[in-house]
Amino acid sequence: MSRKTRTRLANLFFRDIPIVLFLIFMLFPFYWILNTSLKDSIDVISIPIQYWPSHPTFENFQGLISLGFDRYFLNSLFVATFTTIIIMVLSLLGGYAMSRYRFKGRTVVYIMLLATQMLPAVVLMIPLFQTMQTLGLIDNLWSLVIVCSCTNLAYCMLMMMGYYNSVPVSLEEAAQVDGCSLMGGIIRILIPTMAPAIVATGAYAFINAWNVYVYAVAFINQKKMYTLPLGLNAFQGEFGTDYGHLAAGCVVALIPVLVIFAFLQKRMAGGATAGAVKG
């Protein structure tokens, strides 16, 4: 057996086949959701199992609109967008301070930020509900924006701190020597340099806010204020589950996340590891 053949066989068994198996394993649930969403209510439960619908139909997607799913989509978009904006502004500035300044109690602040990540959502749910009730924000999407921002901010700030640490201070100093203010240096020099990192952090914040469920159950009562996860849960009733609409709803809910990954994956791949090693 030639060396070339050996290399090809090694690549086949240790690279190509594992990758294909991994892809099948990862993508099968997504394929199955899509497959189910295109079936009518009879085909969904038909035996033998249909691996592709015999009569593909978009009636489940059309049905979503009559069930108010368009509203849920816009509500989720509102929460995720504003949460991402708030988190990005605050974590850019907070991360810079944590990275560049040496102040008294810095370590304590760092530990406190980490400690906030140790509390599960269900523990915070009751006190946060009471706070939102006092603020008159029950059944208001801003309650979710505020809570998602608060709960994700610490982690995003620490991510940003890592990215700032990887950018040499001399870059900023050079900008300031050339006449930039502190804020000007951050905006004109650091942010463009850290674009992949910012995109990764923003995507993290967006996806977390997009999927928020526990707080949404607590703060939202009225259907017109439902976000997508609440809307999806409504398809699972006391005496049956509407699998067709549930699958169609999942496909719709996946779209923004897939779009983010499709357009930003190159930047995210770089950004996710940018702060891992201090330069």
Add this chain to the structure above:
Amino acid sequence: MKKLLSMILALCMVLSLCAFASAEGERKTISLWYHSGDAITDAYYTEVFNKLNESQDKYTFEYTSFAFKDFQDKFQNAVITDSMPDVVSLGFSNISTFTAQDSLLPLTDEILAQVENFSKVDAGLTTNLRNIASGTLYGIPFAYNQEVAYVNTAFLAEKGEEAPKTQKEYLALCEKYADAENGKYFTTLRGVRPYDSMLAWLFTYTDGAGFNGSWFDDEGKCILSRPEFIEAMEAYAGIYKNKWCSGDSVNNNYNEICAEFDSGVAYYLVHNSSSNTNHANALGADNFKAVTVMANDQGHYFASGLQPNVFCIPKSKNPDHDYSGAIVLMNELLSTEIDGGLCAALGRVPCNVEVQEQDWYKQSDLMMLCAGYLTDENYKQILNPYWLADFSTMITTDMTADFQAVLLGEMSAADCMTKWAEQIDEYQAEYLAEQGK
């Protein structure tokens, strides 16, 4: 000066009148939380609430529904934060949990006297509700589902068979038509939350050991560990072990057993009346029918006592809280027109006896079948001990795990039944100790 004073006084009077007028015109908001919202219920109640709001100017009635999966957490949260609605609908099995937390208002005779439509509610159902709370009524039933059997009539006609009337006939058909190779079976079996169909089987098989559906013998000991119950469990688990039902049955919940029946994998299904519409959509109304569940050799058949959905009034932490609006709303929702409309739309069995005079009820074979249970002397209700605070958890969690273990051969039927009997005895002893008995 006099002029100024008179002007100020006049202004004060005008302002007072305005304030009075606005106070008089202010409508009090009364909210209902519905525990299991779906498109049909939401559309129906939205219309009903609009009409109720147009028909009077004292209250603004608000309808809010929740996904069934979210509701328990949602209401629990409201109880803790004292942000409960005025009226809430609950599933039967939730009542013990919330009464144990003292979060539901006891419906005293004084309150019930104000709920005019209470007199139209089936007395037997309210008696069941009183029995689970030591004689106190915490909710008024409005609809229930009856355990029935569904048979694929097209299949039976093709094979020249009759729907099985007894457990023996059923087992014979299970064996005869099990076709594991082609994935076709006579029956379905529910491995997840199996209690209703499983208990019906056990009590029917044993004829309730002569205790008329009670879980306890004359000395107050749980009867589940008796040899006849162990034999009944072995026979029931044998349906799975003998491969007379699908291999997936161990993980089947209600969705899956209904799907097996609807897709033609199985031709016989024991489930409650709620799934009738789904079967009609999947199989066609002429290809299946609902029949009474299987009987034993004595002709008796057992099913869990009726478990209606109920309207309750959450108990405010404020001792001076005014419940008058909640009573008005509850009364409206229990009316013949509103309760009948809901049950007709959802295919549920109404608790308001006057609804039985409505055309849709009289013309429904399913309703007639369910009504027949109540007058049939051979029908025995299993008197599940819902008064035990841990019973709900036991039947949903422990019974699922243990029954699955029996199906998979990891636990013997004897060990399983003995464990359940001991658990029930323990809970009952705790309950009696709390009651000071």
